[in-house]
Amino acid sequence: MKRLLTTAAALVLAGPAFAEGELKVYHWFEYIPQELVDKFTAETGITVTIDTYDSNEAMLASLKAGRMGQYDVAVPGDYMVQIMAGEGLLDTFAPADLPNFGNIAPQWLDVPFDPGRQSSIPYQWGSTSFSVNRDVYQGDIGTLAMIFDPPEELKGKINVLDSQGEVLTLASLYMGIPQCNTDREQLKALSDMLVAAKAHWASFGSDTAKDVLVSGDAAAGMIYNGFSAKARAEGANVEYAYPKEGFVVWMDNVVLLKDAPNRDNALAFMNFLLDPENAAAVTNYAAYTAGVTGVAPFLDAAIAESPENNPPADAPAGSFIEVCDAETQKLYDAIWTNLKK
Amino acid sequence: MAGPGTSGGGGGGGWRPLLVPLLMPTWLTIGIFLVLPVALMAVYSFLTKEFRGGVIWDFTLAAYDQFFVDRGLFGDEPPAIEWTYIAIFWRSIWQAGLATLFCLLVGFPTAWFIATRPASQRGVWLFLITIPYWVNLLIRTVSLKFLIRDNGPLNEGLMALGVLDAPVTLVNTNLAVQLGLFYSYLPFMVLPIYAAVERYNFALSEAAADLYASRWVTLREIVIPVVKPGIVAGCILVFVPSLGAFLAPDLLGGAKTFMIGSLIEEQFKGSLGNWPFGAAASMILMTLVLCALMVYARSASQAAGQGAAR
């Protein structure tokens, strides 16, 4: 308590000045185990503060609303890395800055959203579709109609992610239309379909997506695969679907933010996360898949073999969310605003 | 409100020469950190929205246009009246109004009951009413959500008693939002009505009773007109915060039922990132509230005038 008092007093007196051994992380909710953060602090003496967000778009909006220069690293999804780079929000580093750079899995090294990995390193990757409570609905769930044209049992009991990219991409997959579409008739149809579907939804929420399934407030919900695995582990009888129309695959990446107040500490943190044992610790906690080689010996068997992480053989390929140009994006923004209003 | 002042030139302590230094901190603090920000917000509502958050310093009516005019999904159709946001405002007014009505229906009898207790007991009753108000609103809202969830204590309890066969879904409904608002602001209704009833001259009721007026006729014809300023104050105190409430719609309404508060919040904190629109919606909300307050001020001064006439 005494130590706490002195540090707090120092903080109060020093105001918002940034001490030497600090790191400010802007991260997704419930995505890094506290033990791992403590381990990093123990190894480096750097204290870590974590703020959380619940969608890529919210993170971007918040950074642009005066939070740039306050955080060192953030963890955007693939398409958001590209958008942030385009907005000039990212700083670059050289592979030599990160001794563990060579641990990045080869297929995640030269990615289209950050060619040559100049500002980002892989964090975890996974998929987004939906889960259904099998106590409530026993039929076939291998279709996105569960969310967009739900059966009677699920109507009014569906939670949808509060995330523009994922909702609009899944809806496009359901309708069989391409992403970054400029065909107005098709976009109108997409918008109409979503507005009609919304009548059957109970709530929008990303950080609540697991809890509503566990508590039974929702019987079906759009969700990330690892989050669904955690819901199942917490006792919900939910099954994660790999729908026939397709689903979203994503990779979250740790990026170095421009004007990072603690750049060296940020690089130390990124290097730390590229260590296979540490990457595996995140995987064991969040139940997704690491983008680092050599994690296998450290993984819990239950995570490695979970149905959420291992799509059935006949599942279609997943799609990454595409980045549209500003004009096209405006159309999608209009659809989302119209849906949310 | 101005009041004539205590006496001409300086009061008893001779504070007159210090008037400006004594008031300067108030003027500066509220002037710089509230009046100026509100003025800046007004300016912001006329700026251009930058793609995904932020503003560009080009003056435009786009935010108000978006609020009031519907140009189709992609902005290329002939303009029509945009009902969406008006509907959100209307729904907020309606929800806040219903919450106010419920508060009045429960709050008036409560205030009356407390004011008619012996003087020594009143303090304790008031104390009981005010404690929940001092408990963090967030915690109260969370508690309420926990209580009314599908498999929460309320549903389980009613089912165990055999009142219900299946749980009633309350969470994520408009009813839950109303319940939340009602619960949040109920003490605000009780206290001003109590203050008015406490000053009420019960001889008026007795005179009415002597003239064979029934209790309820007396209540309607005598009591309510006399304590009306208290009722109006209570309604304002419940209605205004309900109108801009954010926690109840977000936590109890599932963030799906937009109300003004959550609509504005979404523009700044959520994925939409439209600051000028958020500023414009705030301006419209503030205008509505100030209008409501002016109506109140007018009815209060009328009541004061009537009191003086008597």
Next chain:
Amino acid sequence: MSRGVRHYPGFGWMTVLCLVILYAPLIVVTVYSFNGSTSITTWGGFSLRWYVDVFTGPEAPRFKAAAWNSLTIALIAATVATAIATAAAVAMHRAGGFRGRSLTFALINLPLMVPEIVVAVATLIFFTMVGITTGYMTILIAHITFCIPFAYLPIAARLQGIDEGYEQAARDLYAGRGQAFFLVLLPLMLPGVISGYLLAFIISLDDFIITNFVKGAGMETLPTAIFGSVKQGIKPNIMAISTLMLAVSAVFVTLSYLVNRVGRKSP
């Protein structure tokens, strides 16, 4: 007879209903905070484990830091706001009539009249525009501002009831203005000042909406930290924290109530 016109059938029951509505959720949360089970829906016997968890569990450092921020901000904001409000109250009630008195009165009460969400938005825009990094200071400034009317109202009410003769007498006996204030007026005003202080303290401690808008990176107060946790579902440790905050609030209201009673009995 007088008992008769005061009595309306059913009003007593409405009062009971009112209290049940107000207290049921709080009692339920208090009871469940002693639940030994990890699930909030099943009862696992009486236990203090979630109180232990609040202080030692994985989220403990976050909550401790948030509690410390909340406490220091509330202390500083209430102190500054009370000082400002006391000065304003003396000027408003002791300096006689002056031009701009009603405007000043409106200004003091402005934070009460503008909806909280609007204040939050305006303050955020202001700090962004003048380029102040959001953080501890911005929360503090915002809190001082909206605490002023809450501190002012009880102080002004008290001051109105104090006869000017007290200070007049002191001045007649050659007390300086400072002596008249600190030795005579302030002691008389003290119950009002204390209740204003407590009111401002609680209001600052409770604020969520404005803090949520103007807090900076890694900066949490207790309400924003709780909100962050609650969004992911109500967990038993949240109920324990809520019960603790409930207890703190109850202590403060009781204090304020007692101070007022004592105050009413003195002059």
